[in-house]
Amino acid sequence: MKNITRLITILFGICALMLLSACERPPIESKQTGYRGTGMDQVSNPRTDAQLAKINELPPAMPSSPDGPKASAVYKNVKVLGNLSTAQFGAFMVSMTSWVAPKEGCTYCHNVQNFADDSLYTKTVARRMIQMNQSINGNWGDHVKTTGVTCYTCHRGNNIPQNVWFNTVEKRGGNMLGNTNGQNDPLKTSAYSSLPNQPFSSYFVSNASAARVIGDTALPNGHKATLQSTENVYGVMSHMSSALGVNCTYCHNSRAFTSWEQSTPQRIQAWHGIQMLKDVNSNFMTPLASTFPSNRKGPDGDVAKANCATCHQGVNKPLLGKSMLQDYPFLAPSNSKPKDGNQIAKN
Numbered sequence: 001m002k003n004i005t006r007l008i009t010i011l012f013g014i015c016a017l018m019l020l021s022a023c024e025r026p027p028i029e030s031k032q033t034g035y036r037g038t039g040m041d042q043v044s045n046p047r048t049d050a051q052l053a054k055i056n057e058l059p060p061a062m063p064s065s066p067d068g069p070k071a072s073a074v075y076k077n078v079k080v081l082g083n084l085s086t087a088q089f090g091a092f093m094v095s096m097t098s099w100v101a102p103k104e105g106c107t108y109c110h111n112v113q114n115f116a117d118d119s120l121y122t123k124t125v126a127r128r129m130i131q132m133n134q135s136i137n138g139n140w141g142d143h144v145k146t147t148g149v150t151c152y153t154c155h156r157g158n159n160i161p162q163n164v165w166f167n168t169v170e171k172r173g174g175n176m177l178g179n180t181n182g183q184n185d186p187l188k189t190s191a192y193s194s195l196p197n198q199p200f201s202s203y204f205v206s207n208a209s210a211a212r213v214i215g216d217t218a219l220p221n222g223h224k225a226t227l228q229s230t231e232n233v234y235g236v237m238s239h240m241s242s243a244l245g246v247n248c249t250y251c252h253n254s255r256a257f258t259s260w261e262q263s264t265p266q267r268i269q270a271w272h273g274i275q276m277l278k279d280v281n282s283n284f285m286t287p288l289a290s291t292f293p294s295n296r297k298g299p300d301g302d303v304a305k306a307n308c309a310t311c312h313q314g315v316n317k318p319l320l321g322k323s324m325l326q327d328y329p330f331l332a333p334s335n336s337k338p339k340d341g342n343q344i345a346k347n
């Protein structure tokens with residue numbers, strides 16, 4: 001009898017542990033970020049905050065003097081960084097190596113017999129990436145502010161950033177489900193939900209439509225969101241939340257998801273982020289398709305593209321809002337000012 005009681009106690013204990021295993025160990029803190037009574041709170045935990053602080057430490061900086069002869073006067077084949085001093089140019093090559101190819105070194109992009117040679121595709125890609133980086137910092141200040149980005153924001157020591165996406169090719173299960181549109185296939189990209197797991201080609205490339213569910217008239221005579229487009233919206237919203245490590249109320253007042261007036265300023269900044277991604281993916285990444293070798297491409301023959309997680313990696317501001325631009329001022333061209341006059345499209 002005693003044994004049975006003991007067994008039941010143990011079984012009960014195991015059940016209780018299993019039930020609690022999905023709970024987060026305290027201390028859990030919450031901070032009100034919006035109107036009172038609307039549940040607009042952000043939840044955090046000092047333990048996970050400490051982990052995030054660790055993985056978002058900045059790499060060692062390489063400050064360098066802008067004085068001295070220009071790179072264009074010294075080197076043979078400099079098409080983008082000609083205005084840098086040779087000191088800045090050399091320091092940037094070393095930084096770029098540590099950000100993108102720390103294991104491979106200079107040979108990742110260069111034929112070391114002749115540094116001016118452009119035969120490696122990685123060098124051609126890197127040159128375009130420098131221009132892309134300057135465009136993000138120069139033209140998309142509405143999103144990246146003066147914090148800006150460097151190669152490290154996306155690459156973090158990897159040849160290919162850890163969070164990228166490819167076009168999906170229609171996947172038909174061997175059953176009657178037809179095209180599942182990436183549903184019931186939980187991936188990190190859509191926060192392990194059963195929602196479409198690759199909704200990005202609907203929003204993060206140029207000529208994509210705005211994410212809309214709610215019509216602006218009482219009767220659906222103009223705007224009609226289909227079931228599939230609605231699922232895509234929730235899929236991409238789940239991605240945005242998990243990429244930033246926040247919940248929906250970081251941007252929305254959940255009593256009226258559609259209302260911009262009741263949303264937080266972060267929603268507007270996020271909107272500019274979506275427009276920035278369209279520019280990055282369609283004007284910089286996609287045209288590089290013919291430059292990349294086939295082992296770098298997806299099943300659709302397309303290049304890997306960026307989404308919110310490429311830069312953010314689980315925090316509301318990439319690298320916790322620390323800027324690296326003071327040491328690399330040439331990545332933020334002072335002559336181009338942030339784009340303004342962007343209107344929130346209401347289609």
Ligand code: HEC
Nearest residue numbers: 075076077078079080081093094097106109115116126127
């Ligand atoms: C991620 C790719 C990449 C890595 C790694 C890299 N470079 Fe470069 N390098 C470039 C690009 C791109 C250019 C051309 C820049 C331009 O057109 O403005 C260049 C140009 C140069 C040039 C000018 C050559 C000429 O005469 O035109 C030198 C010198 C150079 N790099 C040295 C180095 C050294 C030394 C290292 C290692 C510490 C290195 N690079 C690592 C991409 C890279």
Ligand code: HEC
Nearest residue numbers: 122125126129130133150151154159164296303304305306
């Ligand atoms: C917005 C994010 C982002 C930034 C910023 C960025 N990259 Fe990239 N980079 C990517 C993505 C995404 C790919 C993958 C493209 C592919 O494989 O199809 C990539 C690929 C590359 C590759 C090709 C690597 C390979 O092995 O095929 C090189 C080289 C590279 N980037 C260099 C740079 C350099 C140098 C900088 C800074 C001047 C930079 N990148 C900044 C997103 C970024």
Ligand code: HEC
Nearest residue numbers: 210211212213214237238241247248251257258267270271
């Ligand atoms: C980082 C900010 C941010 C987060 C977090 C976020 N959203 Fe959004 N949401 C937006 C933006 C920006 C739009 C408008 C996108 C556009 O114009 O393409 C939007 C649009 C929507 C819409 C369509 C509204 C309409 O007018 O039809 C719905 C519904 C929605 N979000 C739900 C959610 C849900 C549910 C979550 C949490 C899983 C969430 N959002 C998390 C920024 C955010």
Ligand code: HEC
Nearest residue numbers: 143144145147148240266269270273274307308311316317
């Ligand atoms: C090229 C890198 C990059 C990409 C891609 C990117 N962001 Fe950002 N984002 C940044 C930087 C840098 C900041 C910090 C700007 C600042 O200092 O306010 C930022 C800030 C934000 C903020 C403000 C956070 C706060 O607490 O004030 C929001 C919201 C945001 N991003 C949403 C998004 C969403 C949603 C996406 C995808 C649609 C996205 N971002 C894609 C670089 C990026």
